[in-house]
Every structure is written in structure tokens, then in C-alpha cells.
Amino acid sequence: MSQVYERVALIGLGLIASSMFWAIKRGGLAGEVTGYARTEETRATAREIGLCDRVCDSAAEAVEGADLVVLCVPVGAMERVTEEIAPHLAPGATVSDVGSVKRAVIDAVGPHLPPSVHFIPAHPLAGTEHSGPRSGFAELFDNRWCLIVPVAESDPEAVRRLGQLWSAMGANVDEMDPDHHDLVLAVTSHVPHLIAYTMVGVADDLRRVTDSEVVKYSAAGFRDFTRIAASDPTMWRDVFLNNKDATLEILGRFTEELFALQRAIRTGEGDELFDYFTRTRAIRRSILDAGQDVDAPNFGRGAAR
Ligand SMILES: NC(=O)c1ccc[n+]([C@@H]2O[C@H](COP(=O)([O-])OP(=O)(O)OC[C@H]3O[C@@H](n4cnc5c(N)ncnc54)[C@H](O)[C@@H]3O)[C@@H](O)[C@H]2O)c1
Numbered sequence: 001m002s003q004v005y006e007r008v009a010l011i012g013l014g015l016i017a018s019s020m021f022w023a024i025k026r027g028g029l030a031g032e033v034t035g036y037a038r039t040e041e042t043r044a045t046a047r048e049i050g051l052c053d054r055v056c057d058s059a060a061e062a063v064e065g066a067d068l069v070v071l072c073v074p075v076g077a078m079e080r081v082t083e084e085i086a087p088h089l090a091p092g093a094t095v096s097d098v099g100s101v102k103r104a105v106i107d108a109v110g111p112h113l114p115p116s117v118h119f120i121p122a123h124p125l126a127g128t129e130h131s132g133p134r135s136g137f138a139e140l141f142d143n144r145w146c147l148i149v150p151v152a153e154s155d156p157e158a159v160r161r162l163g164q165l166w167s168a169m170g171a172n173v174d175e176m177d178p179d180h181h182d183l184v185l186a187v188t189s190h191v192p193h194l195i196a197y198t199m200v201g202v203a204d205d206l207r208r209v210t211d212s213e214v215v216k217y218s219a220a221g222f223r224d225f226t227r228i229a230a231s232d233p234t235m236w237r238d239v240f241l242n243n244k245d246a247t248l249e250i251l252g253r254f255t256e257e258l259f260a261l262q263r264a265i266r267t268g269e270g271d272e273l274f275d276y277f278t279r280t281r282a283i284r285r286s287i288l289d290a291g292q293d294v295d296a297p298n299f300g301r302g303a304a305r
């Protein structure tokens with residue numbers, strides 16, 4: 001594959017940035033990749049494992065001369081990082097991000113950027129429960145979606161080029177409006193994470209009355225929840241605080257359905273339960289029919305922090 005950008009700067013060296021670096025290297029997609037992480041410890045780890053061609057001690061140094069800058073920090077840190085890099089961006093550069101929420105990131109980042117750069121938000125729909133510089137791997141984005149969320153002023157040629165990079169990193173690329181993105185992701189990712197966090201929290205509370213049996217005999221369904229609920233607390237705190245409206249909307253619908261199922265169980269409405277579960281079973285089949293990799297090979301991959 002050929003080079004898409006001359007110099008890419010990755011700000012925040014965790015799961016997504018490290019996976020991007022390895023995927024860019026795999027495809028020879030950039031001349032040089034610079035990286036910056038906030039803590040000395042992460043920068044030292046990055047240097048030790050060869051993550052990034054050049055690890056910089058300041059965000060300003062990392063973005064200097066870059067034709068693509070990707071913000072790979074938690075959603076709540078995007079604004080501060082943007083303020084830090086804004087005066088050092090090269091005219092004509094593209095600034096993108098990988099945040100799990102889009103409207104709040106657009107509102108936080110956009111106003112700080114000079115008009116001479118292209119701002120093109122994006123979100124790869126791929127991850128694991130691991131985080132930090134050692135957790136990334138080149139295949140993370142293979143056959144997964146990356147949603148590009150252009151803002152009104154986004155230059156079509158710059159959007160096309162960013163899409164080309166994500167395709168070359170293995171992703172299927174699509175475009176989406178920011179508010180629609182946040183609603184869709186509330187359904188497919190954010191509320192499911194909240195439910196997993198809650199279920200594991202309930203089990204943890206119960207541990208005291210079941211003498212650790214909940215953990216010892218945990219069945220497959222619960223184990224899946226524990227994987228999700230092991231995800232980074234900072235990242236997920238920021239997701240919920242920054243996608244408040246869509247999360248609360250979907251959570252409201254979820255609670256209504258839960259109460260309906262609760263009543264069906266209490267009143268012995270077997271047919272109602274059966275019909276409901278038949279409907280939900282079909283959803284998984286339709287995802288499989290659409291050719292999506294439901295049991296993503298990435299799950300469980302990558303090292304813990
Ligand atoms: N993990 C996933 O499944 C996943 C998937 C898609 C998108 N995302 C999004 O990608 C972004 C990065 O997530 P990740 O999983 O790579 O996280 P991570 O925890 O592995 O890495 C985050 C990096 O940001 C740095 N950082 C944290 N707070 C900072 C601050 N205040 N200022 C500067 N740097 C800071 C950390 O030191 C770390 O280097 C987040 O916005 C997240 O919403 C995550």
C-alpha cells in the first residue's frame with residue numbers, strides 16, 4: 001500500500017493510538033508517525049516498545065509539520081489538548097479525533113482550531129477492554145466500521161483522504177451526522193456498557209451474601225459482562241457525561257422494556273417472554289446475514305495496561 005500522509009501525529013498513546021500506529025506501519029501509510037503522551041511513564045513505555053517513529057515530550061513538538069493530527073485522548077480531555085496544539089498546527093493540516101462521542105467533541109474542539117486547518121471528526125467502532133500503550137495491535141480495525149463525521153466546513157478532498165487512511169488501516173468507512181452518530185452509539189455501545197457495569201456491580205454487591213460463588217461459578221453470559229465492565233473508567237465516565245441526552249433517552253426506553261419483562265415474569269406470561277426472545281434472536285441473525293463479524297476476533301486481544 002502507499003503512503004497517505006507524510007507525517008501523522010498521534011496525541012494520547014493508548015489502545016486506539018497504538019493500534020493506529022501498528023496499522024499505519026503494517027501498510028506503510030505514513031512517512032513518519034510522531035506521538036505524544038501526557039505522562040513520562042507512557043512516553044518511556046512507547047520508546048521502549050517502538051511505538052511511534054518519534055516520541056515527543058510536548059504535544060506542540062509532536063504536531064509540528066504534521067499533515068494529519070489525531071486526538072486519541074478521552075473525550076473530556078479533547079478541549080484542553082486542542083488548546084495546547086492549536087498554535088503549532090501546520091496550515092492545511094487535517095485535525096481528526098477518535099472519540100466515542102461526536103457532538104460534544106465537535107463543540108469542544110472546533111472553536112479552538114485555526115481556520116487554516118481541516119477539522120474532520122471520526123470514530124472507529126473497534127476496541128477491547130484493555131487500554132494503554134501496550135494494548136494496541138495492527139488488526140484492531142480490520143473489517144470494522146470507522147464513521148467519519150464531517151462538520152459543515154469539512155473540505156471534501158480532506159475527508160476523502162482521511163477515509164482512505166482508515167480504509168488502508170483495514171476499516172470499512174462510512175459518513176454520519178454527529179447527532180445521529182451519538183444516538184446510534186448510545187444504542188449499540190454506550191447503554192450496553194452501562195448495563196454491563198450495572199450487572200457486574202450487582203454481582204459484586206451480592207458477593208457478600210453468596211460467599212464469592214457469583215465469581216467462582218460465573219457463567220458465560222456474566223463473563224461477557226465482566227469483560228465489558230473492565231473497560232477504562234476514565235473513558236467511560238467521559239462518554240456518559242458527554243452523551244447525556246442520547247444515553248438518558250435510550251436508558252428510559254430500556255427501563256420501560258425491562259419493567260414490561262419483569263411484569264411478564266411475575267405474572268407468568270410465558271408467551272410474551274417467548275415472543276420477545278424470538279424477536280431479539282432474529283436481530284443477531286440479521287447482523288450475521290449482513291456479513292458483520294459479531295464475534296469480533298479482536299475481543300480479548302491486546303495486553304492489559
Ligand atoms: N477503547 C475503545 O474501545 C475505544 C474505541 C473507539 C474509540 N475510543 C475513543 O478513543 C479515545 C482513546 O481511547 P483509548 O481506548 O485509546 O484510551 P486509553 O486509555 O488506552 O488511552 C488514552 C490516552 O490518553 C491519555 N490521556 C488521558 N487523559 C489525558 C489528558 N487529560 N490529557 C492528555 N492525555 C490524556 C492517556 O494517558 C492515554 O495515553 C477515547 O476518546 C475513546 O472514547 C475508544
Ligand SMILES: O=C(O)C(=O)C[C@]1(C(=O)O)C=C[C@@H](O)C=C1
Binds near residue numbers: 127190299
Ligand atoms: O470491544 C469492546 O470492548 C468495545 O467496547 C468497543 C466499542 C464498542 O462498544 O463496540 C467501545 C467503544 C467505542 O467507542 C467503540 C467500540
